[in-house]
Amino acid sequence: MTITEVARIVPAGNWQADRVHSSLGFAVRHMDVLPFDGGFADFEAELREGRITGTARVESIAAADENLTAHLLSPEFFDAERHPELRFVSRALRRDADEVVVVGDLTVKGQTRPVELRGTVGEPVEDPYGSRRLGIELTTTIDRTDFGLDWQAELPSGGQVVANDVTITARLELVEESG
Amino acid sequence: MHLLGISGSLRRDSLNTKLLRAVAELLPDDVELELYEELAIVPPYDQDRDGEVPPVEVARLRDAIAGADAVLFATPEYNSSIPGQLKNAVDWASRPVRAASLTGKPVAVIGASTGMYGAVWAQAELRKSLATAGARVAEAEVAVGRAEGRFDDDGRLADDEIRDELREAVATLVGEARVGELVAA
Numbered sequence: 001m002t003i004t005e006v007a008r009i010v011p012a013g014n015w016q017a018d019r020v021h022s023s024l025g026f027a028v029r030h031m032d033v034l035p036f037d038g039g040f041a042d043f044e045a046e047l048r049e050g051r052i053t054g055t056a057r058v059e060s061i062a063a064a065d066e067n068l069t070a071h072l073l074s075p076e077f078f079d080a081e082r083h084p085e086l087r088f089v090s091r092a093l094r095r096d097a098d099e100v101v102v103v104g105d106l107t108v109k110g111q112t113r114p115v116e117l118r119g120t121v122g123e124p125v126e127d128p129y130g131s132r133r134l135g136i137e138l139t140t141t142i143d144r145t146d147f148g149l150d151w152q153a154e155l156p157s158g159g160q161v162v163a164n165d166v167t168i169t170a171r172l173e174l175v176e177e178s179g
Numbered sequence: 180m181h182l183l184g185i186s187g188s189l190r191r192d193s194l195n196t197k198l199l200r201a202v203a204e205l206l207p208d209d210v211e212l213e214l215y216e217e218l219a220i221v222p223p224y225d226q227d228r229d230g231e232v233p234p235v236e237v238a239r240l241r242d243a244i245a246g247a248d249a250v251l252f253a254t255p256e257y258n259s260s261i262p263g264q265l266k267n268a269v270d271w272a273s274r275p276v277r278a279a280s281l282t283g284k285p286v287a288v289i290g291a292s293t294g295m296y297g298a299v300w301a302q303a304e305l306r307k308s309l310a311t312a313g314a315r316v317a318e319a320e321v322a323v324g325r326a327e328g329r330f331d332d333d334g335r336l337a338d339d340e341i342r343d344e345l346r347e348a349v350a351t352l353v354g355e356a357r358v359g360e361l362v363a364a
Contacts, residue, residue, distance in 0.1 A: 070277045074313040081283045082362050151310075 009093045009100055010047055011124050015134055015174035017045035017054075022172045024056055028144070029163035032155060036162075038062055038072075040086070045172050047136070052090040052102060054170065059084065076151045083110045102138055108147040115140050117170075124176070132176040139169040180353055182212040183247035187254035187265035187301075189219045192334070194291040194326040195253035201336035202251060202289075202345050210353055212251070215243050224270040237271045244272050244280035249317075249356040251349070252309075254290045256301035266308065273312035282313040285355035287348055289321040291329075297322025317355045319348035 025039035042060030046053055058080040063069040073080040090104035091114075102117040119138035127133050144150075144166045153161040184199035196214070203212040220236050228234055233241070244250055254261050272281045288305045290298030299322045310316045321344045323329060329338045336342060 066276050070282070070313055071311060073277065074310070075283070075315040076310045079315075082358075 009095060010050060010052075010121055010136075011134060012049075014049070014177040015047040016177060017043075017172045018133070018175050019043070022174075023170075024054070025169050025171075026166050027169070028166045031161055032157075032159040032163075035167075043086075045170065045174070047134070047174055050093065052088070052093075052104070052136070052138075054088045056086040057084060058086060077149050079109055083108075087112075088115075100136075100138075106140075106142065108142075108144075109149060111147045113142070113146055115142060127175075131178065134174045134176070136172045136174060137170070138172075139167060141165050141167045180210045180248045180356060181246070182206075182210060182349075182352070183215055183243055183250045184212050185215045185218065185250060185252050185265070185268070187218075187252065187262045187305075189262075189264065193255075194293070194323070194330070195255050197330050197334050197336070198253045198289060198291045198321075198323060198326070198345075199251065200334070201342065202349060204335075205342055205346055206349060207353070210349070213243075213247070215240070218264055218268055221264065221268050221271060224267055229271070229274055233271075240268060241272055241280040244284060247284075248360070249285040249287070249352050250281075250314075251352060252286060252288045252305055254288065254298055254301045254305050256290065256292050256294070256296075256298035259300050261301045261305045261308070265305070269305070269308050269312060277313070279313060281309065283359070284314045285317060285352060285359055286314045287317040287319040287352040287355075289319070289323075289345070289348055291323035291326035293325065293327050295324045297324040297326070315355055315359070317348075317352045319351040321345055321348050 023039060024043045025037060027035040027037050030036040039062050040056040040060050041062055043054060043056035058078045061072050063072060072078055087107040088104055090102050092103045094101050099118045100121045105112050106115040117138040117140040122135035124132040124134045143164050145164050155161060186193055186196040186199055188195045199214055206212060217239060221240055222234050254265060273279050286309050288302045290302045292298040306316050323341055329341060331337045
């Protein structure tokens, strides 16, 4: 892809996510009744010369109960001790009708798999402090078992307690680096 | 490498304790196994007593697990599950959450029973509890059925096939513990 083609999708320059106004969340269907929402509070993301990258600290996973947090960090789920970070690196960007498609590599629990994220890239806006800001919202659905997050239990009716499909959503408010 | 062996059976002539003793005799030179012998005196789990100063028996249990590079459990099967006293010890060792002696600890489960199946249900339940407690459960299983006939009069294992299976299980557990050492280094 040429620089010109990338430039039609994301603006030039280097942009860093404003952590306070960005989020990295996931949703997974629980007990086959509702999505359970979680997220990672400690993460960084940037858009640099047309490439989107992000890392998140597994330890910062947000759950309302300390026992659940401990279970999610344990070897049975994320294994935070051996795999403390999640990582995403984009390989290519393209447009598909109204959507932006970002193809890249996602690393979870030490396993790297190609993923396709879809969403929107806004127009840069001047903020009151002399910087420009840009909103990027991307989402994808992965099968957690592809990354070795295999824990499962069966419902009496035969369904799954925690679905294998997990929807990941990144809402990034990026600030342009000065200079 | 220091392994802790915990037998879920309390009786003197326990087949599971004999199984752990058999493991101790087939270890590589740089691996030793200490038998935990205080399971009977661990008090029942009580959150009111699980404060800054836990009961001394509990502190000793937690220290024994924390001080080991890996833990090998040998469980019998009582009523299709694990002995209550063994589960009780797992419960104490799973607290405090995220800073427990079992958190991230490489563990493996083997079992012996007088029945045909070698405590496979109890083993599965113990693995489930240990995983939920935050331990790193190694993919190893040795199920010694009809176990009373597999030890000689001196209580020594008289079955080379089982001995090979034990060797393999220990190798898997030790392998997990060695990965942990590399990660920590």
